[in-house]
Amino acid sequence: MLFPGLPAHAAATTDTAPSLEVPETLTELIEDQTENLTLLEDKDAGSFLSRVVDVFLQGASKPTAILGKTLAVLVLASLVRAFAGGGGELQLTTQIDAMVTVVTFFLVCEPLLLLLSRLEDAIWQCRNFLMTFVPAFSALLIGSGQPAGGAVFGGFFLTGSVLAAELICTILLPLVRIFLALNITSGVAGEIDLSGFCGMVLRIAKKLLAGCAALFSLIMGLQTFSAGAADNLARKAGKMLIGSSVPIVGHAVSDAMTSVYASLGIIKSTAGIAGLCAVGALFLPILMECITYYLLLQCACAAAKLTGNGRCAATFAGFSGCVELYSAIIIFFAVLIIVSTAMMLGISG
């Protein structure tokens, strides 16, 4: 007699429980990133890789054009320097070096600043997404039998990731802008060598990011594992109590609980994986663009050394360090979210 009552009870319980649908903000983000997420439609690894390569080549066309223009300017500078070598008392070579450094800076500064603003927008967008996705996903975690895990995710992780986004956008990115200004000033004013100072700023920023990532991962990992153990214990204790205290149908009810938790786990995993894919699709194009510009600047640095433009080479080396820092910021923020969410999905008991 109790068997027909169980589904009704489950349905009633489900109606009063918090909503376990995929959060609206997640569906909005997925719609915004549909073009990038179409990469995941292909199940075949070969076609998936070819689509990734196509996206990479499309993004590489503009940097390649900029590299071509930069190489043209460097070759021009070498030819012109050959004429100005006999400048005698005018000492034109120094002035030409400064002017060539400024001209090459104009070629690369616009895309670098555009990349920086896109990075900042992506971080803000991700932060806003997390502020609505995390509470809803925490509710899913709680509903799927992980109350402690949901509390950790909705508490420490949300606070940490929002704080990280705020620190990156309000402190680190303005610091990067100051670094760019110092780098070009050092390149133009040959007598004042700020390259050591600029290198120090970059190293400090990278070490700070690495330290924060390590600390966050350690705390998040410890809290997740302990919450997972607590959830596991609570679930097994609950099943044992129901199995032993409810007469006749106790074991059946206990098994039914397992099935309910498993089905809720599917919803949780779906939402979690969709969120991970959306975050990955948000940051992956920018990361690929950073890699492309890093390669561009390294090639330009090598070309500048080859054509005897020492100051240009030092300036390009500084800019490539800056783009490396962009990549470090993206990887830090994206991995922070992806690893934390993946840990929550993986620890389900």
Place this chain on the structure above:
Amino acid sequence: MIEEIIKLSAVAITATILIDVLLQYNRTYAIIASVSICAAMLLYLLRIIEPLMQYLQELVALASSDDFGCIIKAVGIAILAQSAADICADSGQRALAGRVILAGRAAIVLVSLPLFKKLVLIVGALLGYS
């Protein structure tokens, strides 16, 4: 190209000898001859390096960089100023040669001023000054 250099060298050596002879008779005519030969050699050099100038123009078009014109102007100013200063120095007018050099430096700074104005604006924007 080697033939052209041989011709220029021969003209320069011949002109030096003739100007040295003229100096003994009339210093003024020697200076005028020196200026004329220098101007003629510069114009002849422009004709010789015309293919190079065309290639430079192609590279500037490829670079799509209007700013690079400042550098080419600066080099042109330097060549003219140095030539004039050398003629003045050879004529014994070292003070005049110094003023020509000063004028050349000022002209080069003025030509490169738009570049540095643009740079200061960008650096100011990076540092947060609008």
